[in-house]
Amino acid sequence: MSRHPTMWIKGQSSASLSGKVIVIAVTGSIAAVRVVELARELIRNGAEVYAVMSKEAQHILHPYALHYATGHDVITEITGEVEHVKFFGSEGCADLLLVAPATANTIGKMAYGIDDTPVTTFATTAMGEGAPVIVVPAMHNSMYEHPAVMENINKLQDWDVTFVGPHLEEGIAKIASNDQILLEVERSLGSSTLLGKKVLITSGATAESIDPIRVITNRSSGRTGREIAMEFYRRGAEVTVVHNGRLDSEGVNEILVESAGEMIDATLRELEHGYDMLISAAAISDYTLDASESKIKSGEDLSLKFRSTRKLIREVRNAYPEISIVGFKAEAGITEAELITRARESLEAADLDMVVANEVSITGMGTVENDVHIISARDDAITHVSGNKRLIAETLADNVEEIFRKN
Template sequence: MNTSHHPTMWIKGQKSASLSGKTIVLAVTGSIGAVRVIELARELIRNGADVYGVMSEAAQHIIHKDALHYATGHEVITDLAGEVEHVKFCGAEGCADLLLIAPATANTIGKMAVGVDDTPVTTFATTAIGSGIPVIIVPAMHNSMYEHPAVMENIDKLKGWDISFVGPHLSEGIAKIASNEQIVLAVERVLGSSVLFGKKVLITSGATAESIDPIRIITNRSSGTTGREIALEFYRRGADVTVVHKGKLDLDGIREILVESAGQMVDATLKELEHDYDMLISAAAISDYTIDAMDDKIKSGGDISLKFRSTRKLIREVRDAYPYISLIGFKAEAYISEDELIARAKDSMKDADLDMVVANEVGTSGMGTIDNDVYIIPAENGEITHVSGNKRLIAEALADNIEDMLTKRELNVN
């Protein structure tokens, strides 16, 4: 059967093209976490990958090989035959870009650590490691097994061979398989290639909140979706990412600093930038005004008056303290024309000495929504990029523009 006509191919690349052109071998072992790999395979395909399944005999007691065939659109390898499949995919000149072992049992991890290859999965692993093909392992087992000293030693040994691990998620006495989002993100990072690799990037995200009393706050409609998508995209491209925000990402690999008020965000950002960052992307909707909060709850009933005062301006303080850091700002306006929006954004960029600004008109959409319509404006006489659509696309376009900026600077230096 021509796999290009398999119904699974209809979803290929529908979410993104981040894994377009990549061939991933998804190796499944005999953990109950194997029930999750059907949707995992589909998520990889939705991001553009070609996925081929390999199963151990134990894995086939958990899910049927036909399910993985359906999920990937390709026949599943359960025995090694005349095609020498492990070499065809994971040999030195094999067609696979990555071996993803998900889930991986303690048994399989132990075999990999000592070079035993007595199942199709472990034979693929031995071949991939010997060929230098990237390998990602996603452990899943009972917690008592995971915490066995030998298992810990085996994991450390494999990490020493530059093999990546994702998870596990420890809960209910079980070292559970990581979420599909976390696994796909790790795959994107391992297979990505970008001038952002190794760059230290600090991102402010979402709304801040100013206390009125111990219960009440004043905030804004920002959901933090844009900042989240930027953090994910820069992580995919190999950057070392830290996010300062009021929300919670809870994703391995992305460091978070939790704050609430505008003042806390400014203080936390300035302190964090002491650690040699390459770039700050100020995507947060920071409160412009604050008040002196009451110590006790204001009694209900009757009118009250609140006296506001201006908050500190993060961008200005950062530029004063770190004159050479790459600084990306956001400019939000409401109910103005495109020309006026761009003009105001350029004025803000000049006043704050920004390297780039992202401008959006939020009167009708953008703040608190899934989609947005933005203009990415570079300071160095580049073309304005207009992006309309979901915020992942906007994050990708911003990363592309920043890559271009960094590449031009490298060329000028050399």
């Protein structure tokens, strides 16, 4: 017999969850309508997904929808198959229980070991076995903020249950986005090879003010920096990003800046808190100017006088001589050999541990894909990688792990 058509999408986005079995436990929140796409997103990243539903959840979402979404029959009651033990007993086949969405009622039952629904029976078994459990709350805001609910959440967190979200909007504690949930699942089931490491990443373009309305900037989208931040977070690192953008992640700390000066000052201040590595992936402006306090009138001839900005890596190296630094070297209109030569010169001049070099006249800035050379100062080894920026982030993380292993 051919496999269920849902399996045709398996692994199409990534292999980050390949070989992992995830059980989605669905409760009676209206946010249950979001679970079909959530299940499929997990499958796109390589997971095998099963679903268990409470009776209340079935009033909102028919089990057929989750059968379609997962490719497996949905568990709606505990039978002679002892499904909770099959998946989460001492020899269970599941790697993680994802309670999404989780109502206040279910959170309370989980906190007190009450298992009177298929969902809570699965939760009691998984928690008793010490399996990873992620809870994604969704309910009315006034319910979420009830002292008992807060107490139950804190209690579960003390037992190493992970919570994702909610987002408080329109009087509702809304379910977290699928991207946020996926990232936390990947972190929970990932390699944890960077656990205990603190990494600071600068990302994206900076912008220098011309007047209160206009700025001068560059073509960087920040996509590479964001992918690096998420990949290092997946591997267990404590990650902070300094940038002029937004990440759809609660786990990654963000410091928002605009200008080159603000980015450099923010980075130096943040490094006071103790970091193992700086990854300087931002396209920091090389020039700045004194901005007009009022809007420059349109149509007038305009002459701007620029001056050089400070150099982030130089200031960081002077202030923190022991920190590991990964730099980026972007060039345009040169050969591969010349690119590597200039990257090596930067590696030595700035006392970097590693440099990522790319020629951006064809691809790189503002694009989904890139072609880069990662050069290590330790042994002068060059890793050439071409493809989407998530692949580049994964390859960089592999190389950084090698630095930490040898230090």
